[in-house]
Amino acid sequence: MSGARRAPRTALVVGGGISGLVAARDLAARGLRVTLVEAADHLGGAVGAHEVAGLVLDSGAESFATRSPAVPDLLAELGLAGRVVHPNRTGSWLYLPEGAVPAPSSGVLGIPADPTAPRLRAALGRAGVLRASLDRRLPAFVGTTEASLGGLVRARMGDRVLERLVAPFTAGVHSAHPDDLDVDAVAPGLRRALREHGSLGAAAAALRLASPAGANVAGLRGGMNALSEALVHDLEEAGVKLVTDHDVIALDRDPRRDGWMVIQRQPRHGDKTAVARGELLVVATDGPTAVRLLAGHHETLQRFAPEAGPQVALATLVVDEPRLDGAPRGTGLLVSEDVRRVRAKALTHATAKWEWVREAAGPGRHVLRLSYGRAQADASAVPPEVSLPDDQLIRLALSDASTLMGVPLRPRQLVGADVVRWQSALPRAGVGHARRVAEFRRAVAELPDALAVGGWLAGTGLASVVADTRSQVRARLAAAGVPEASDPARPTRAPSSTRRKD
Numbered sequence: 001m002s003g004a005r006r007a008p009r010t011a012l013v014v015g016g017g018i019s020g021l022v023a024a025r026d027l028a029a030r031g032l033r034v035t036l037v038e039a040a041d042h043l044g045g046a047v048g049a050h051e052v053a054g055l056v057l058d059s060g061a062e063s064f065a066t067r068s069p070a071v072p073d074l075l076a077e078l079g080l081a082g083r084v085v086h087p088n089r090t091g092s093w094l095y096l097p098e099g100a101v102p103a104p105s106s107g108v109l110g111i112p113a114d115p116t117a118p119r120l121r122a123a124l125g126r127a128g129v130l131r132a133s134l135d136r137r138l139p140a141f142v143g144t145t146e147a148s149l150g151g152l153v154r155a156r157m158g159d160r161v162l163e164r165l166v167a168p169f170t171a172g173v174h175s176a177h178p179d180d181l182d183v184d185a186v187a188p189g190l191r192r193a194l195r196e197h198g199s200l201g202a203a204a205a206a207l208r209l210a211s212p213a214g215a216n217v218a219g220l221r222g223g224m225n226a227l228s229e230a231l232v233h234d235l236e237e238a239g240v241k242l243v244t245d246h247d248v249i250a251l252d253r254d255p256r257r258d259g260w261m262v263i264q265r266q267p268r269h270g271d272k273t274a275v276a277r278g279e280l281l282v283v284a285t286d287g288p289t290a291v292r293l294l295a296g297h298h299e300t301l302q303r304f305a306p307e308a309g310p311q312v313a314l315a316t317l318v319v320d321e322p323r324l325d326g327a328p329r330g331t332g333l334l335v336s337e338d339v340r341r342v343r344a345k346a347l348t349h350a351t352a353k354w355e356w357v358r359e360a361a362g363p364g365r366h367v368l369r370l371s372y373g374r375a376q377a378d379a380s381a382v383p384p385e386v387s388l389p390d391d392q393l394i395r396l397a398l399s400d401a402s403t404l405m406g407v408p409l410r411p412r413q414l415v416g417a418d419v420v421r422w423q424s425a426l427p428r429a430g431v432g433h434a435r436r437v438a439e440f441r442r443a444v445a446e447l448p449d450a451l452a453v454g455g456w457l458a459g460t461g462l463a464s465v466v467a468d469t470r471s472q473v474r475a476r477l478a479a480a481g482v483p484e485a486s487d488p489a490r491p492t493r494a495p496s497s498t499r500r501k502d
């Protein structure tokens, strides 16, 4: 890009998930006139709401990692700091082939800070505990050259910790086995902490302690969907043009205005072909879509085509069962891949985890959220449970919930249920991911005034997505010569304030 060009005054954001909304907010705050185009009929992507049995609940993300200040800072800017809540400290469980056992109560990603803790004996057995405790005696460098999370855990704590504690965790959160996950992408800072503290357990404890209140995650009273809602409200106030229901199928250079334009949109309703434009382009979609939209503009981008994450389905059940009041499995369970009699990969007992959900549901009524969709050997295959029709998946979820909670749940106790399906929403951060992301970003930086953001680049999770999107936007604006705003937290009101849904 030549330094002689004037700084962009308009921006086009494609994709209205959290990364697109945050990018639009920060661009508007720097005085750019922003148009955001989203394929779905709602904004927020994986952070949204649904109503089940009269309760408004999160349909996707329900919490954020507290390891960085990124999400708390954004919430404070949006006036939501007072709604931050922490989950109940009733602990969580694992479901192994022999049944339910308590999960580690310290550490990160299922890696225990202290593998000799009595609560882990059932999961690890005597031999497993002995092997894991070797971690404290091995030299600090052992495992630090492993690229995968699985390699690192196996080298330090052995197979039992890996398969019985860490693998259920990564299956639930990343839909992948630890051997297939890039350690730096899913556990930033873990290898450095290992070198500093001398053992993996101490490194996991240090990362956990770095989180405020010692908790790994926090949420919002009323649900994380309040974040999407507040961002959308703020963008409307700032005059950002929000266009929903338009699936962007191609992007091109705008020959008249030295910018970018959506040359073809495929409206779900009607056949309008209105064109959105902007001098600065931010692609904030899932990975395969971003590569498809940008590949025509740079010959090397095509080879970065990322693996689509597996399809996942969330079945939310609202049941009347006072025996669940005592939270028999704490905040919920992660299910080991070796378990055959349960198909869910995780269950969240939302009324035990979040006080606000318990209060909203009332005595004896419980919200159980089961997730389906394990990674398949063939990444393009749809996991069999995910392809079940909703009513069958709900029946399966009720049966799985009975097994996992150890309390029989009958169809007549079900007062409401809903199934939400997500595609490509949990991108896989395979080994070498961090390097591929850096290469992809270098190639995008060679395009005129273009940027790509989102979970597939930043790593899954709101903490990563928010932090990365903001730093990428900041760096791009600096490179493009856009002056710093006096108060970056407040979007400047720009002209053109219509919200279109055409």
Ligand SMILES: Cc1cc2nc3c(=O)[nH]c(=O)nc-3n(C[C@H](O)[C@H](O)[C@H](O)COP(=O)(O)OP(=O)(O)OC[C@H]3O[C@@H](n4cnc5c(N)ncnc54)[C@H](O)[C@@H]3O)c2cc1C
Pocket (backbone or CB within 6 Å): 014, 015, 016, 017, 018, 019, 020, 037, 038, 039, 040, 044, 045, 046, 047, 059, 060, 061, 062, 063, 064, 065, 246, 247, 248, 249, 284, 285, 286, 289, 312, 314, 422, 425, 426, 453, 454, 455, 456, 459, 460, 461, 462, 463, 465
């Ligand atoms: C079920 C589920 C539960 C989760 N739970 C948590 C949690 O508890 N805590 C946590 O931190 N993280 C959680 N996550 C992960 C977190 O939600 C995501 O990492 C984050 O929301 C990703 O934001 P994003 O903007 O990158 O992507 P998305 O939210 O996927 O947004 C991308 C947007 O781009 C749009 N788009 C795609 N193609 C086009 C196109 N051609 N034209 C226009 N628009 C397009 C999509 O419709 C979508 O709205 C969860 C994810 C899922 C799916």
